[in-house]
Amino acid sequence: MYDLICIGFGPAQLATAIANREAQKPCDAVFIERKPAFSWHKTQLSRMRMENPFIFDLATTRNPRSGFTYSNFLLSRNRLIEFANSDRLNPLRMEFEEYLHWCADQFKDQVRYDSEAIQVTPEKVDGVVEHWNVVVKDDKGKSVKIQARNILAPSPAEKREQKPQPPSLPTTNFLAGQRIVAVEDYASRRNEIRDQREVPLNVALVGSGHQIVEVLDDLLSCPRLGNITVVSENESLAPLKSLSDGPEPPQPKLCSIWAKPTCEQKTSVSSASELIQHIYDRAYEKMVATKGKYCLRVVMGRDTAEPCSAADVIIAEQALRQLPRSGLFRDIDSLVLGCRQKGESLEEVQFKRGAVIESCRMWMVAGHSEGGRSLVKDISLQAGEVVNRVTTSASVTELKEHGQAGMAIAARM
Numbered sequence: 001m002y003d004l005i006c007i008g009f010g011p012a013q014l015a016t017a018i019a020n021r022e023a024q025k026p027c028d029a030v031f032i033e034r035k036p037a038f039s040w041h042k043t044q045l046s047r048m049r050m051e052n053p054f055i056f057d058l059a060t061t062r063n064p065r066s067g068f069t070y071s072n073f074l075l076s077r078n079r080l081i082e083f084a085n086s087d088r089l090n091p092l093r094m095e096f097e098e099y100l101h102w103c104a105d106q107f108k109d110q111v112r113y114d115s116e117a118i119q120v121t122p123e124k125v126d127g128v129v130e131h132w133n134v135v136v137k138d139d140k141g142k143s144v145k146i147q148a149r150n151i152l153a154p155s156p157a158e159k160r161e162q163k164p165q166p167p168s169l170p171t172t173n174f175l176a177g178q179r180i181v182a183v184e185d186y187a188s189r190r191n192e193i194r195d196q197r198e199v200p201l202n203v204a205l206v207g208s209g210h211q212i213v214e215v216l217d218d219l220l221s222c223p224r225l226g227n228i229t230v231v232s233e234n235e236s237l238a239p240l241k242s243l244s245d246g247p248e249p250p251q252p253k254l255c256s257i258w259a260k261p262t263c264e265q266k267t268s269v270s271s272a273s274e275l276i277q278h279i280y281d282r283a284y285e286k287m288v289a290t291k292g293k294y295c296l297r298v299v300m301g302r303d304t305a306e307p308c309s310a311a312d313v314i315i316a317e318q319a320l321r322q323l324p325r326s327g328l329f330r331d332i333d334s335l336v337l338g339c340r341q342k343g344e345s346l347e348e349v350q351f352k353r354g355a356v357i358e359s360c361r362m363w364m365v366a367g368h369s370e371g372g373r374s375l376v377k378d379i380s381l382q383a384g385e386v387v388n389r390v391t392t393s394a395s396v397t398e399l400k401e402h403g404q405a406g407m408a409i410a411a412r413m
Contacts, residue, residue: 003027003394004386005134005148007117007328009038011100011375012345012367015058015383016152017107018068020391022059027390030146031107032136034116038104040097048214050096051275052374053089058103062380068106073099114139120151121331122356129335129356149359150390153328155347155366180314183211190218193225193313200226200294204308207317208234215315217275220282220296223289229297231307236276238300332362339364342385345376359393 004020006013009031020026059066066072070091074080077098083091091099104111115138122129132151137143181189183205193201203219205212205228212232219228230237283296299307308314335355339347342363349362363386367375 001131002030002146002148004029004150004152004390005117005132005146006031007134007151007153009033009035009104009111009113010154010367011040011058012154012365012379012383013152014038014100014103014107015367015379016365016386017110018059018066018103019062019380019383019387021107022063022066022068023387023391025391025394027387027394029110029390030148031111032115032117032134033111033113036114036139038101038111040100048093049088049090050093050374051090052377054083054091055089056375056377057099057380058375058383059380061378062384068103070096070099073102076102112136112138117153117328118143119327119331120153120329122335123147128354129351129360131360132362149361149393150386151362152365152386153362155364179312180316183207183209183215183315183317186211186215186218186315193315194219194222196224200224201312202226202229202310204229204231204304204311204314205316206231206304206308206314208232209317212315212317213237213275213279217279217282220279220286223286226294227297227310228283228295229299229307229311231299231301231304233300233302235300237279237298343378343382345379346382346385361389361393 004016004027006016006029013031017029017031020029054070055061057068057070059068060070071080074083115136117134118137119135121133121135123131123133131147131149134146134148134151135143136146181193186193193203201224203225205216205219212230213234213236216228216230219225279296287295297307304314335351337350337352340350342348345366347364349364365382365386367379
């Protein structure tokens with residue numbers, strides 16, 4: 001019986017492993033990862049940096065003296081002074097990936113790689129859930145059942161590793177010489193697109209992910225390109241509207257499987273990330289330098305017909321297939337009321353009254369910020385919160401098993 005089973009071994013689960021190792025009395029935890037080794041999504045452009053400063057790593061905000069801070073990683077690589085001299089607080093993405101691997105390598109004994117959690121079922125005693133059963137299938141197809149009092153699972157929003165399909169661009173004029181480049185291939189086609197030409201190349205980008213935003217930033221750094229058009233549903237890219245417009249009503253958003261709708265105000269360029277502001281700065285410089293001949297155009301929506309009609313090259317994000325409804329938690333759906341947001345990265349599953357004992361919990365965790373360019377800022381703090389809850393429950397359970405709990409002292413005055 002484990003105290004904690006973590007499904008997946010991404011940055012959020014890695015932060016949990018670090019917090020647990022540094023706990024006063026670590027709990028018995030295991031991590032189930034279907035990949036053969038730790039991996040993190042790679043940037044297509046190695047010069048790109050994390051959006052958050054290095055202090056928002058896997059440990060610093062929870063424990064600045066931790067041996068797993070980004071500073072300690074740099075020290076181990078003899079790059080701490082050079083990083084400080086670079087005068088940039090935001091790490092390179094490729095270097096931050098190296099940091100994550102450095103941390104993950106120190107937990108190999110706790111991770112079951114090449115294993116996939118395929119079902120979570122409740123174990124009831126007298127009609128009340130006392131622990132969870134997790135069915136795990138290894139790479140050879142063999143299934144085993146492991147038990148735990150607590151489960152940390154990835155938020156469904158993070159499970160986007162489906163095989164992509166080509167985007168629908170029915171109006172693309174191949175006969176006119178238009179070419180489509182997948183955003184994943186941009187790094188290898190970058191020099192070809194940005195090359196010197198007699199007539200500047202017009203480029204269109206289609207997609208809403210962080211890679212499209214990074215490619216857009218890179219394209220605007222090339223003065224030889226012509227008009228750049230973006231077709232996207234990414235609200236952070238939306239241009240400012242008329243100053244006389246009032247604030248738009250917030251849009252409902254579902255944040256997890258069982259979550260109730262929450263409201264979030266749409267962002268504007270003035271309150272957007274540093275990268276988005278930088279993109280609009282570059283776009284304005286481009287318009288001024290060419291006296292309005294070439295500019296950036298942002299079209300919100302999905303219709304690519306008119307926006308892409310004049311493009312010589314279309315850089316398209318491959319559309320992800322719709323995720324099938326997960327069967328992992330189908331056996332506990334009837335026990336759940338919803339999810340309570342505990343922070344930017346964590347939700348605690350709320351169960352019906354009397355259905356689950358107090359020491360038996362479940363959390364949903366998300367490791368990446370909305371733009372996907374950085375970790376969620378509170379990832380290390382929330383990992384510490386989970387470990388604290390688990391270790392406290394484990395201590396109480398241990399006392400009960402040894403008959404040392406429930407002691408009461410009565411006194412008569």
